[in-house]
Amino acid sequence: MELVMIIVIGFLFAAATYLMLSKSLLRIIIGTGLLSHGAHLLLLTMGGLKEGAPPLLGEHAERYVDPLPQALILTAIVISFGVTAFFLVLAYRSYQELGTDNMEQMRGKEEDD
Amino acid sequence: MINLLLLPILIPLVTAILLIFFKDRVVWQKALSLVAILFQLAASVLLVRRVYLEGIQTLNIGSWPAPFGITLVSDMLSALLVLTTSIVALACLIYSFYAIGKEREKFYYYSFFQFLLVGVNGAFTTGDIFNLFVFFEVMLMSSYVLLVLGGTKMQLRETIKYTLVNVISSALFVIAVGYLYAVTGTLNMAHLSIRIAELGQSSVLTIIAVLFLIVFGLKGAIFPLYFWLPGSYYAPPTPVLALFGGLLTKVGVYSILRTFTLLFYHDTSYTHALLGWLSMATIVVGVIGAIAYRNLRQIVIYNIIVAVGVITFGISLMSPESLEGSIFYLLQDMVMKSVLFLLVGIVVYVTGTNDLNKFSGLIQSYPLLGWLFFIVALSLAGVPPFSGFIGKLLIVKASLTEGLLFEAIIVLLSSLLVLYSVMKIFMNGFWGEKKGYEPKPIGALYVPVVFLILLSVLYGVGIEFIRPFIVEATSVLVDPMIYIQAVLKE
Numbered sequence: 001m002e003l004v005m006i007i008v009i010g011f012l013f014a015a016a017t018y019l020m021l022s023k024s025l026l027r028i029i030i031g032t033g034l035l036s037h038g039a040h041l042l043l044l045t046m047g048g049l050k051e052g053a054p055p056l057l058g059e060h061a062e063r064y065v066d067p068l069p070q071a072l073i074l075t076a077i078v079i080s081f082g083v084t085a086f087f088l089v090l091a092y093r094s095y096q097e098l099g100t101d102n103m104e105q106m107r108g109k110e111e112d113d
Numbered sequence: 114m115i116n117l118l119l120l121p122i123l124i125p126l127v128t129a130i131l132l133i134f135f136k137d138r139v140v141w142q143k144a145l146s147l148v149a150i151l152f153q154l155a156a157s158v159l160l161v162r163r164v165y166l167e168g169i170q171t172l173n174i175g176s177w178p179a180p181f182g183i184t185l186v187s188d189m190l191s192a193l194l195v196l197t198t199s200i201v202a203l204a205c206l207i208y209s210f211y212a213i214g215k216e217r218e219k220f221y222y223y224s225f226f227q228f229l230l231v232g233v234n235g236a237f238t239t240g241d242i243f244n245l246f247v248f249f250e251v252m253l254m255s256s257y258v259l260l261v262l263g264g265t266k267m268q269l270r271e272t273i274k275y276t277l278v279n280v281i282s283s284a285l286f287v288i289a290v291g292y293l294y295a296v297t298g299t300l301n302m303a304h305l306s307i308r309i310a311e312l313g314q315s316s317v318l319t320i321i322a323v324l325f326l327i328v329f330g331l332k333g334a335i336f337p338l339y340f341w342l343p344g345s346y347y348a349p350p351t352p353v354l355a356l357f358g359g360l361l362t363k364v365g366v367y368s369i370l371r372t373f374t375l376l377f378y379h380d381t382s383y384t385h386a387l388l389g390w391l392s393m394a395t396i397v398v399g400v401i402g403a404i405a406y407r408n409l410r411q412i413v414i415y416n417i418i419v420a421v422g423v424i425t426f427g428i429s430l431m432s433p434e435s436l437e438g439s440i441f442y443l444l445q446d447m448v449m450k451s452v453l454f455l456l457v458g459i460v461v462y463v464t465g466t467n468d469l470n471k472f473s474g475l476i477q478s479y480p481l482l483g484w485l486f487f488i489v490a491l492s493l494a495g496v497p498p499f500s501g502f503i504g505k506l507l508i509v510k511a512s513l514t515e516g517l518l519f520e521a522i523i524v525l526l527s528s529l530l531v532l533y534s535v536m537k538i539f540m541n542g543f544w545g546e547k548k549g550y551e552p553k554p555i556g557a558l559y560v561p562v563v564f565l566i567l568l569s570v571l572y573g574v575g576i577e578f579i580r581p582f583i584v585e586a587t588s589v590l591v592d593p594m595i596y597i598q599a600v601l602k603e
Contacts, residue, residue, distance in 0.1 A: 020281070025273065032280045039287040046295035069294070072243055076287050079250045083283075086257060087276055094269040106270045 005045040012038035025091050025101040032087065036080040040073045117163055118170045118187040120156035121195045121234040124149055129227035139218045143210055146223040150203045153230070157196040164192045165582060169589065169599035171240070179601045180304040186240035186600055189586035190440060194237045194367060197444050200568065201359040201451045202230055204561035208455055209352040211557050212462070217263050217350070225262070229255035229356065236364050240600055242293065243300050245368065246286050249332070253279050256361060259353045260345065271348035278341040282331035289324040296321065303600035306375050306593050314379035322377035322384045326369065326391075333365025335425055336394035339418050343402065346414045351458030354410075358417055359451030363443060366421055370428050370439065374590040381431055389429035393520060395422030396527045403534035407469040409457045409542075412534050416453070416493065419527055420446045426524065427508040430515055437587045438507025445500040445572055449493055452565040453535075456486050459558050460542065464550040469541050472549030479552075481559065483543040485566055490539055492569055494532035500573035 012034050019031030047069030053061030055070065095101055128149035135141055164170055170187040173179060187195075206226065213222060232252025239245050257279075261272040294300060296317060297308040309318055330338040342362070346354060369388070377384055399422055402415030424446070427439030457467075459482060464472040476483035492499035495506075505528060512521040572579060589595050 020277070028277060032277070032284075035281065035284045036287075039284045039291070042288055043291040043294075046291040048295075068300075069291075072290070072294075075243070075247065079247070079283075080280075082254065083250075083257075083276070083280055086254070087280070090257075090261065090269065090272060090276065093264065094273060097264070097266055097269055106273065 001049045002045055009038045009041050023103050029087055040076055043069050043073050115172060117160055118172055118185055121153055122231055124153045125227040125230040129224045132224040136221055137219055142223045146206060150206055154199040154203060157199045161192045161196050164189050171600050180299055180301045183244050184240040184600055185238050187238055188589045189582055191237040193444060195234050197447045198233050198360060201447055204565045205352045205356045207561040212352055225255045225258050233360050233364055240302050241300055242302055243290055260349050268348045271345050274341060275345040282328055286328045289328055292321050302375055303597040306597055309376055319380050319383055325372050329365045329368040333362045333421055334418055335391050335421055336398050343414050347410055355451040355454035358454050359447045362417060362421055363447050366424050373428060375593050375596060385429045385431055388425055392422045392426035392429055393523055396523060400527050400530045404530055409467045413453050413457055416531055417450055419531055423524060430511050432511045433587055433591050434507050435511030436590050437583055438504045440583050440586050442504025448565055448569050452562055453489055455562050459555055473541060473545035474547035476543040477547050486539055488566060490535040493535055494528050498573055500569040503576050
């Protein structure tokens, strides 16, 4: 099971890298989304994918899945939500101000403004 | 009062939250943030004293025993860094009062300032690798906003690049933590150190060590991961820039120092040799940039890169002497880089340009400013009575003890070229005939600059007074067992 997950995560990372190397800013942001998906799935996989009950003591199971990676992922998800929301608004503002979403045209120094 | 080590995190956090409630009362904003910084400074002085008298301070949050809960650890190194952060922040805050402008102040500037300090102080104090990630994000999120606040075209453009690079490096950090957790099954740094020692740094741990080097190298701008820094640091206003230049890259350097002395110190022939070569390349790249530009900000920005290279070179040698040199150099460099940005800010305020070709003869109207700049230039290069000397001396000495003659020569040559790059500003900008500016009063802007320069001169002169603290900080880095025993209480 871990092997399948690792291959899928590898595809996510490849797609994220490809998108982040493109010219359009929105594609880049989609790439960062895929990258954080990959990272979160990786945390889950690396914690181990063995059979077990959900980590709720009310389940009275013999063994539970590891609760720590789930807490880490939850933290990482909200952080990347915050950053992505900020990044999207930043992209919107710079589209308004600079009039382009092409990264090739976002060059230059203060003299060019 | 076992919670003393929490105060440098708690005080700015509470202040930042309070500051949200009255965003239009600028005077109150200023007063409250000034009082908070003074309290934070007092708390960090007490913390240094406490660590000096009683040894490493640890605090298990929520009373959960060490590997299971989050532990905050304040050894001498992190206490000194927290103290330096408070000093730099105080100076930048006072400078902000006069320089940042109403339109930014009314949009939560001081709140973000305090949140940045929460992140930095937290990153210096934490003893848990995932908690370090969270504090990194607190720091980075505030830095994104401080970078873009004001919304000029250049700020928008550069914030996009800065945010993208840091999003990627944060994802890599999460990935690295995931790998490390899979191998060791723990996140507490002291416990990690034990587990890694038991595994004897197998090849997979070396790979993880290099991944951490990439992550922290992206934060701390070492070669070849420095590419985002020159553009991003060109955009923000002066006090924000001074804060960034003093604190942000140094958190990355501290993380390298911590992980490579506490966690991954078993296979130094690979990881530390790699760090050594990268440091050399960092120094060379920084020096090339510093002498290539005739733009005030770019010169100082490339000087940051040179200093990062020198510090990480000291780390890569892993001898008590070189680590001591790195700590000496790290502390003074945090202060010197912010003071240099503040000085450049004053010059730009007077002349209205960053271009060194467009003005000269400043010393005729501003003798004090000129001689202050001269002192800073000498300290930066490491001329003996001033602050940058002892750190570089120890690093060069350690390098020669290891038989690394070539590297020692590069460090010494880099000092020469750094001196050339700042003297270029001094000789072209301050000497010569008077042109390119109209004298205007700069009274209060002197206050933070003189404060920091005075401290740095005292640091240089009073090495014998400071040395016991640095030696204690080094002892923990040289012998990780001290740290482990303090945290896990075996």
